[in-house]
Amino acid sequence: MxxxxxxxxxxxxxxxxxxxxxxxxxxxxxxxxxxxxxxxxxxxxxxxxxxxxxxxxxxxxxxxxxxxxxxxxxxxxxxxxxxxxxxxxxxxxxxxxxxxxxxxxxxxxxxxxxTVLFAPEHLNLIKEGPGERRRFLDQAISVLKPKYAKAVEDYEKILTQKNALLKDIYKYPQLEATLDVWSEKQANVGAYLMFMRNSYIKKLGEIARKDHLELSNGKEELKLSYIHSGKESENEFYSLEATRSFLAKEISDMKNEEISAGMSLVGPQRDDMEVTVNQMSAKMFCSQGQQRSAVLSIKMAEGDLVYETTGxxxxxxxxxxxxxxxxxxxxxxxxxxxxxxxxxxxxxxxxxxxxxxxxxxxxxxxxxxxx
Ligand SMILES: Nc1ncnc2c1ncn2[C@@H]1O[C@H](COP(=O)(O)OP(=O)(O)OP(=O)(O)O)[C@@H](O)[C@H]1O
Ligand SMILES: [Mg+2]
The missing domain is CATH 3.40.50.300 (P-loop containing nucleotide triphosphate hydrolases)
Structure with missing residues (x-):
């Protein structure tokens, strides 16, 4: 192209x-x-x-x-x-x-x-909080899957509605039935985001690992993993349906806590992509130069994955x-x-x-x- x-x-x-x-x-x-x-x-x-x-x-x-x-x-x-x-x-x-x-x-x-864009801000991909990494994932996946871009927008709307409801429910307990409707929507769309992010990270991680070994003369093993914010974060998200029932249960288990907090507490809006080099957190333990290299490998892999997916x-x-x-x-x-x-x-x-x-x-x- x-x-x-x-x-x-x-x-x-x-x-x-x-x-x-x-x-x-x-x-x-x-x-x-x-x-x-x-x-x-x-x-x-x-x-x-x-x-x-x-x-x-x-x-x-x-x-x-x-x-x-x-x-x-x-x-x-x-x-x-x-x-x-x-x-x-x-x-x-x-x-x-x-x-x-x-x-x-x-x-x-x-x-x-x-296109694959590589800008100085991308160095924050490792340094900054999870929001940067979610934004990167959402952008990269959206390019390959327009349906995903739509789901990201839908999820934001669902979350806004649900949070508004959670704020009011303390005063108006009769709103609880409506809350369940929004939680179900959240589980459906949220699970799709989680499932897609997880499988994207698996593919991206495999390519980035190889690129990074080459870039570091075989010295550094880069690993990317999807980190779900919920209690059972080791879940594999092996199918969309499994992810959906997992998230639905998690949301339902947290219902009372969400009502007292007045906001949604679980879901892909809190997830992260962990980057490790030789089994250590890149954010905590890598030098500036190593962080740059890791970002470079991730971005190069993003490009390789576009080629693999679209030809x-x-x-x-x-x-x-x-x-x-x-x-x-x-x-x-x-x-x-x-x-x-x-x-x-x-x-x-x-x-x-x-x-x-x-x-x-x-x-x-x-x-x-x-x-
Ligand atoms: N809608 C707009 N209408 C007119 N000018 C705009 C508009 N949006 C941005 N600009 C101006 O465009 C200018 C150039 O911006 P740009 O970010 O492309 O600079 P740059 O050449 O990349 O600079 P740097 O080297 O600092 O990154 C800015 O001064 C900005 O004020
Ligand atoms: Mg500029």
Whole structure:
């Protein structure tokens, strides 16, 4: 899968631009706050219809403009495809078309074009709390399974409703019957999230383990495990049905505690992905450099898994990432992804001058010039 050309109008600080990309490496360089991350974001939007930043659609449109227009030609399934997206400032819905055919539901925007994004924030994948890791998992799985993206949204809504109810039930005990209805919904959708996350982590972990052994010259054994927050976290989640009855029982066992706490206390919203290196918690015991390597292996594995699942190589989006890594890791990453198209942003171009099939673009104040 490759981006052949891109055209943007009023996307963030980019007023109007259009260019062809190299099928190899593309470097967008420029000073801070010129539009480098915005450019990557515009390409990422084609992956799922959403930004990787927690941005509302409206924020993607240049200030005071009515709409942002994005058009991309990408090569996939042995042919060129046209992908159009328009965001309107006064409408909640975006318009999207592939090869002229409208995409009606937002969830159908996933599964057409694949990218793997690697940004400095991803280093928090190990350092920070479980929320970062859940976000990573949800994004990675959603790209491969649009149904999962929908389930994540549904689950959030169910949880909001249930929590509101749990707050009130103390005062109005007659609401208890309604609570059971919401708990059942929570168990159904929540179990699907848990089951999918668990099986994704198993596959991802296997690939990341191999990548990481290679990256560390056989010295470090990386392991990823799904950690369920509930009492019996050793449960295997071997089937969707087993996960569902497990979660339903757990929610029902916690009912009184949830009522007194006035909020939901169990479910995938509290789960985590544990990362260990040589059987020790990467968060607690790994050096800064080891943590970086572990994240690198996880992200590379994410890309491998896209290829394994879809048969298409994802486009790699590296936001100001290589400058964060030392030389051996930079070399490793660039060598490893030669069969993929790479789009890199950074402050200087000198670093990339010895690469084959590379194209340079300068970004200044939202204007992009091919060099
Ligand atoms: N909707 C918008 N309309 C106009 N300008 C915007 C909009 N959203 C963001 N910007 C501006 O775009 C500018 C460039 O942002 P971007 O994140 O792409 O910078 P960058 O080149 O990646 O910088 P850095 O090197 O610091 O990461 C910012 O100054 C921001 O204020
Ligand atoms: Mg940036």
């Amino acid at each position: 490759k981006v052949v050309s891109l055209y943007l109008e009023n996307f963030r600080n980019i007023e109007k631009t259009g260019f062809d990309l190299s099928g190899g490496v593309n470097v967008f360089y420029g000073r801070n706050a010129q539009g480098k991350t915005n450019l990557l974001e515009s390409i990422y939007v084609f992956t799922s219809g959403k930004s990787f930043r927690p941005a509302k659609d409206k924020e993607l449109i240049m200030h005071d403009k009515e709409k942002a227009v994005l058009n991309m030609t990408f090569f996939a399934e042995n042919r060129n495809n046209e992908y159009d997206i328009i965001f309107y400032s006064d409408k909640r819905r975006r318009e999207a078309k592939i090869n002229g055919v409208p995409i009606k539901r937002n969830m159908d925007m996933a599964g057409n074009f694949y 298409e190589q994802p486009v790699m989006l590296l936001d100001d990432m290589l400058s964060e890594l030392d030389r051996p890791r930079q070399t490793y990453i660039l060598k490893k992804i030669t069969d993929r198209q790479v789009i890199i942003t950074g402050c200087d171009r000198a670093r990339y001058k010895n690469i084959d099939n590379v194209k340079f673009f300068n970004i200044k104040n939202g204007t992009i010039i091919e060099c």
